[in-house]
Amino acid sequence: MKILYGLLAMLALSSCAKSDVKGGKTEADVVEKVMMDRRSIRQFTEQPINRDTLLRILRCGINAPNGQNRQAYEIRVADDPKLISEISDAVLKDNPGMKPQHGAKNIFLGAPCVIFLANDTTYDMSQVDCGLLGENVVLSAWAMGIGSCCMAHPVRLMKSSEACAPYIKRLGFSEGYNLLIALAMGYPDEHPEAKPRKEEMIRFVE
Numbered sequence: 001m002k003i004l005y006g007l008l009a010m011l012a013l014s015s016c017a018k019s020d021v022k023g024g025k026t027e028a029d030v031v032e033k034v035m036m037d038r039r040s041i042r043q044f045t046e047q048p049i050n051r052d053t054l055l056r057i058l059r060c061g062i063n064a065p066n067g068q069n070r071q072a073y074e075i076r077v078a079d080d081p082k083l084i085s086e087i088s089d090a091v092l093k094d095n096p097g098m099k100p101q102h103g104a105k106n107i108f109l110g111a112p113c114v115i116f117l118a119n120d121t122t123y124d125m126s127q128v129d130c131g132l133l134g135e136n137v138v139l140s141a142w143a144m145g146i147g148s149c150c151m152a153h154p155v156r157l158m159k160s161s162e163a164c165a166p167y168i169k170r171l172g173f174s175e176g177y178n179l180l181i182a183l184a185m186g187y188p189d190e191h192p193e194a195k196p197r198k199e200e201m202i203r204f205v206e
Helices: 002-012 027-037 051-062 081-094 126-143 153-160 165-171
Strands: 073-078 113-120 147-151 177-186
Touching: 027 126, 051 073, 051 126, 073 081, 073 126, 081 153, 081 165, 113 126, 126 147, 126 177, 147 153, 153 165, 153 177
Parallel strands: none
Antiparallel strands: 073 113, 113 177, 147 177
16 A cells, blocks of 8 residues: 555656556546545544655645745644644633534644645735645645645634744744644545535636
């Protein structure tokens, strides 16, 4: 299985050349499969993600398209369970009625790693660039057997929590950068089915 994920990762992150790969499938076929098979994961095992693997995933992230190559984002990785727990506890302190989803041990679905993305507020398209970066991250992670869930609500709570302010400062984003989204990352402990998509939203304009 690890060999399969390694093959998927290698092919998904390469250029979409038309040459055949093993099994008669093109690289485009393999990339498409990664995209169509990816699911948001909300239950994770406790297995940590190796930092070399995380760096490989994040290098794919920062190679996403971005406006004028400004790279108007910053990335912070929290892979220390103690730190993730402290951030979660701080948020819950200011939101006593809230409980983590699905009985998880923290507000990030119990994920063993959380990637925080911040955008440069001086550039009006930086949120789009963060979205493109995030998509590269979740797809490359999936190709390596790692699940993820894009989370906005915990970030909103972090930014409105006085108890969490020291932890946001600890993330060390540059002045003018806004904490935008969190990506909960980890090895999946569930296999959710695909949810229907509305293809009628697609229209060709004549």
